[in-house]
């Protein structure tokens with residue numbers, strides 16, 4: 379009896395505490411076109427540093443509101459921000475005390491992907507990143523505890539997955555390691571199929587010849603998005619990115635590339651989010667995005683290439699090297715770049731800022747058809763170099 383009396387105050391305290399914490403969050407699901415998790419409220423020309431995109435329908439615990447973003451509790455020790463427009467309130471969700479991972483099935487398909495299916499009680503947030511030397515894909519699953527006792531691997535059909543395993547990195551974070559058979563990353567896609575997390579790992583192209591690749595070319599800007607302006611000519615970036623894109627298309631065709639995907643072939647408005655979604659459906663082997671740079675300092679000139687993920691860096695350095703070979707100054711190889719068309723993990727991609735419209739000497743080059751054709755050739759040589767390194 380004495381013992382019972384002692385327990386009552388503890389019980390009251392716990393239930394009050396639980397009610398108190400319930401007041402401070404609500405639940406929703408990721409929604410919209412490309413739901414994006416950000417590390418911070420930091421701002422940059424292209425938005426704050428991206429933690430990564432997630433699928434729609436993912437359960438999110440919202441704990442605070444700051445201007446256009448909500449603060450989310452991903453797991454006990456991890457938070458992230460998301461645009462309010464990317465979250466839909468869902469009063470039907472009943473948060474469980476814990477979520478579990480179940481069995482995994484790892485299979486090599488007939489098509490271009492090795493596939494991983496991971497059973498999870500609910501669609502929960504995740505983050506992924508690439509590593510090189512050795513090449514592997516890492517995924518953190520937030521708010522989940524492991525109950526995985528079966529990782530079924532169909533070894534004879536797997537073409538790209540060398541090893542797959544996990545570690546309960548924190549009480550409620552499961553860290554998945556996917557070791558790859560090849561040094562070069564060819565991309566991966568994470569989404570949910572019902573309550574299973576599906577990871578598609580792209581195999582290398584069956585024939586590593588440029589002619590056999592499906593190459594996407596993106597002419598920057600277009601339509602109402604005019605981009606930068608020529609310092610003396612006042613020509614618009616959108617007009618010249620299209621000319622460079624067409625020159626590249628023509629050159630690749632002449633070299634025997636049959637599958638070329640153009641994000642635009644005319645002066646049309648095509649938003650970058652829509653470009654990404656469209657490209658993900660096209661499933662190219664790689665993407666080259668073409669832009670012309672501009673600086674407040676008119677003496678700055680030259681070429682730069684940009685990438686987000688370390689696994690795709692080689693494509694950007696190979697193309698930059700070829701631009702330097704024709705006498706262009708180096709305006710940096712830039713990593714972890716925030717540009718939207720550098721964000722897809724689905725295929726190697728790079729942004730080439732060909733030259734500066736704000737520099738008189740570069741501007742003259744940009745406007746010359748001879749230079750446009752030369753750049754097309756150098757991009758081609760860069761892709762060939764990339765393929766040779768990937769072998």
Ligand SMILES: [Zn+2]
Nearest residue numbers: 598605669670
């Ligand atoms: Zn641009």
